[in-house]
Amino acid sequence: MTERFTETLKEANATAWSDAVDHRFVTQLFAGTIADEVMAAYLIQDHRFLDSFLTLQGAAMASADTFEARLRFGRFAGMVAGEENTYFLRAFEALGVSEFQRENTPDKEPTKGFQAIMREAAATRSYAAALSVLTVAEWLYYEWAAGTSRALPESFVHAEWVTLHDNPDFNDFVAFLRSELDRVGPPHADVCHDFFSRAVALELEFFNVAYDQ
Numbered sequence: 001m002t003e004r005f006t007e008t009l010k011e012a013n014a015t016a017w018s019d020a021v022d023h024r025f026v027t028q029l030f031a032g033t034i035a036d037e038v039m040a041a042y043l044i045q046d047h048r049f050l051d052s053f054l055t056l057q058g059a060a061m062a063s064a065d066t067f068e069a070r071l072r073f074g075r076f077a078g079m080v081a082g083e084e085n086t087y088f089l090r091a092f093e094a095l096g097v098s099e100f101q102r103e104n105t106p107d108k109e110p111t112k113g114f115q116a117i118m119r120e121a122a123a124t125r126s127y128a129a130a131l132s133v134l135t136v137a138e139w140l141y142y143e144w145a146a147g148t149s150r151a152l153p154e155s156f157v158h159a160e161w162v163t164l165h166d167n168p169d170f171n172d173f174v175a176f177l178r179s180e181l182d183r184v185g186p187p188h189a190d191v192c193h194d195f196f197s198r199a200v201a202l203e204l205e206f207f208n209v210a211y212d213q
């Protein structure tokens with residue numbers, strides 16, 4: 001049997017991929033030992049990431065070649081815009097992050113990098129390009145979160161950040177993205193490799209800079 005296209009993409013970026021999935025951010029998140037300042041710095045940047053992510057998802061929805069896919073993106077966008085946004089607001093309150101602090105914290109480099117690559121992918125109007133970036137953002141998070149044998153940390157700030165990325169809806173969406181990219185990617189392999197590998201590098205940097213205070 002030939003290998004899935006998405007598996008080939010991941011293998012081409014195996015080192016950066018596993019450095020991100022096994023990052024100390026993940027280990028400390030599960031252990032509940034992550035410093036509040038690190039978690040706060042990460043979530044301030046990630047809330048902005050979510051904004052550009054939703055923009056790219058809109059582009060994927062527009063460029064998708066089937067009605068089924070458009071429905072699937074639409075359902076997921078509703079979920080992200082609803083529940084997920086309330087997590088951020090509750091977490092900011094629990095961590096004592098004020099609106100003033102959020103508004104006056106500059107974008108870090110990987111946040112800017114993600115905003116740029118998402119705009120770039122959307123501007124290509126290519127479904128395969130948009131999927132390449134979205135698949136990294138979802139699948140990589142699925143891989144670190146879906147450690148079934150690990151107990152959940154106590155604080156909801158930590159525990160919900162795990163369960164948001166390990167639940168049936170999310171896991172199903174990751175499977176959907178992969179199967180779409182397997183289906184439409186191969187004729188555009190170069191474009192997919194390019195976007196995929198830049199997105200993996202940005203994911204790793206995104207974790208790294210949460211520790212720069």
Ligand SMILES: Cc1ncc(C[n+]2csc(CCO)c2C)c(N)n1
Nearest residue numbers: 046049050053080084137138141206
């Ligand atoms: C840097 C960064 N990369 C990926 C994700 C994961 N992610 C982003 S949007 C989204 C959809 C709804 O959860 C998911 C899973 C993240 N949060 N931050």
